[in-house]
Amino acid sequence: MGDFEGRTVLVTGAGGGIGAATVRHLARRGADVIAAARSIDKVAELCEETGARPLAFDLESEDSIREAIEGLGSEGVDLWGVVNCAGFGGEIATPQETDISVFDKVISVNARGALLVTKYASREMIRAGKGGAFVNVSSQASLVALTGHISYGSSKAALDNITRVTALELGAHGIRANSVNPTVVMTPMSAWYWGRPEIEGPFLDQMPLGRWATEDEIAGPIAFLLSDDAAMISGVSLPIDGGYTSR
Template sequence: MINFMDFTHRPILVTGANGNIGAATVRLLKQHGADVIAAGPSDELLAPVVDETGVRGLAFDLAAENEVCRALSDLPLYGVVNCAGLGGVVGPLQDADVDVYDSVMAVNARGAFLVTKYAARTMIAAGRGGSIVNVSSQAAVVALTGHMAYGASKAALDSMTRVAALELGPHNIRVNSVNPTVVMTPMSASYWGRPEIKDPFLAQMPLGRYATEEEIAAPIAFLLSDAASMITGVTLPIDGGYTAR
């Protein structure tokens, strides 16, 4: 039987590997044989996942093009997971801070664009195809109160997914997005953990609960794998049915 989830000898870059979803993705890919490169803003922040899993760490500022170019120009890759993300501040549009907006866009949209730009070059040069998975959000699919910057950044990421799928398809490079619901990470707990927010939100979700990191990592691995060899340009909700309302 063919093992479609065998990533042996396949180097896969995971940005935001210092975060909860990123680290879960690193662990799962490592379990399936991938040569994982865990990327994050500093060696110190990457140390826990690198020490735990034994994968390679790669520190760079993904909002700085010169650093992305330096890190990726000579890095052979089969796959990329653009998982780095910044939540920003949840609040009314009329009170939004433009500096926060710019920071969220710099990481969530511009950073993923730069990583994809330079990773695609080496993947095309290698001529072996590959797969890129962008970690988007349900906020790109439906409007969430107070999420102007975050929603805009993830909607931009979904659009980049479709364009990249169109342009890279002839090189046998697939590009897809996953659009998770809330995962109760430290970044999200301060808002989504409040009963007045959590209770009415989950009441509208068919499955009625938040997702776990592992429930996001598994579809990411699927889209990277040969089991998804005919899937590209897709934005896949992982949201317990929330956006199906």
């Protein structure tokens, strides 16, 4: 029996690298995982592999999020945990060059979308009365200034504050909330920029461990923060960045 046996955990962004790795970690440990993406097609193969249940909704639509999550409750599903992993990278731009429409979309997906999932999921978790945990996938870009990351870093800084306030407001219900703040994982979303030799080399030279993270190295700490081993940890932002933000 795994340590998540009998617990239902919703993972958004399950069609991406970190999200899919998180689904696999939780499924191996006995969780009833709901793998969410914008379309069922994005998670169909993952669900067949892991036994997770697919769920589709649009992170930019409050109605879509509400209907999907309230639908779980109407089907008798007691939601216990949430991993807000879905994200949009946006652009690489300075403050004076940023396209404000891109900024708005990055905020809409990374911060507003995660807040809306938290809004409706927390209601279901409170109704179930079994406590629970949120883990929000933030970024090192929320902790330190990174060149060209005005939109992405701002969205993740907002997400970190959502985490802290969620921890404060929901603690009385036995619900914890934490963030993980990874360095770059070479997913398709990141490789187009961070994979450039002129970007990759200087950045890794400043990182004590000197390498990028793997998807499993992010999924493991996410699972830890969801688990009872982290039962007294709430409201933190955990860097998973090879020591980069310790400089």
